[in-house]
Amino acid sequence: RKEVEQDPGPFNVPEGATVAFNCTYSNSASQSFFWYRQDCRKEPKLLMSVYSSGNEDGRFTAQLNRASQYISLLIRDSKLSDSATYLCVVHREHDYKLSFGAGTTVTVRA
Amino acid sequence: NAGVTQTPKFQVLKTGQSMTLQCAQDMNHEYMSWYRQDPGMGLRLIHYSVGAGITDQGEVPNGYNVSRSTTEDFPLRLLSAAPSQTSVYFCASNQATNTEAFFGQGTRLTVV
Numbered sequence: 001r002k003e004v005e006q007d008p009g010p011f012n013v014p015e016g017a018t019v020a021f022n023c024t025y026s027n028s029a030s031q032s033f034f035w036y037r038q039d040c041r042k043e044p045k046l047l048m049s050v051y052s053s054g055n056e057d058g059r060f061t062a063q064l065n066r067a068s069q070y071i072s073l074l075i076r077d078s079k080l081s082d083s084a085t086y087l088c089v090v091h092r093e094h095d096y097k098l099s100f101g102a103g104t105t106v107t108v109r110a
Numbered sequence: 111n112a113g114v115t116q117t118p119k120f121q122v123l124k125t126g127q128s129m130t131l132q133c134a135q136d137m138n139h140e141y142m143s144w145y146r147q148d149p150g151m152g153l154r155l156i157h158y159s160v161g162a163g164i165t166d167q168g169e170v171p172n173g174y175n176v177s178r179s180t181t182e183d184f185p186l187r188l189l190s191a192a193p194s195q196t197s198v199y200f201c202a203s204n205q206a207t208n209t210e211a212f213f214g215q216g217t218r219l220t221v222v
Contacts, residue, residue: 004152032208043200043213044153087152091208096141096160097168098211100152 116214
């Protein structure tokens with residue numbers, strides 16, 4: 001079983017729609033959680049960290065459910081510029097390694 | 111502010127050739143790492159370094175060597191290229207293991 005699993009999508013949504021997707025992680029010792037964004041043929045960039053109580057950054061909302069071992073990302077009022085692949089990243093305390101999901105592709109259409 | 115600079119952007123090698131991918135960062139980060147990204151898979155860690163003079167293996171180290179003689183530079187060497195090493199390679203650096211990782215622009219490597 002992969003350490004971090006994501007629905008690859010693609011999620012095709014119209015502008016203005018809300019889209020949400022999850023990521024599950026297998027290691028309960030995981031401590032830090034992130035969403036990275038990767039545009040086509042570009043490097044990943046941090047979108048937001050995910051905190052235990054959930055957090056928002058503009059139109060983006062991230063949630064963490066430790067009991068069920070998943071994190072989620074919700075995008076409200078989707079823009080064309082939100083089209084990208086979203087990578088779920090998990091880090092275990094005392095471990096250098098970041099574990100990456102394979103990514104969820106979102107395409108926002110006009 | 112340059113961040114993480116990775117070269118080359120594209121490379122084609124013949125099986126058995128060797129080459130070095132360069133990575134440099136100007137943020138004074140202690141942690142640097144190399145990942146490969148293949149279709150349908152997440153980024154996989156090849157090698158990493160927690161400071162100058164210290165390196166260690168990641169998930170998929172076979173066929174690759176690294177060194178860290180300075181804080182700024184972390185080159186990745188392919189010893190004898192194989193078609194299985196066709197991939198996109200990313201170098202990354204971060205201040206601490208649980209903080210934002212900054213990535214280079216990537217190297218698209220094809221081994222024929």
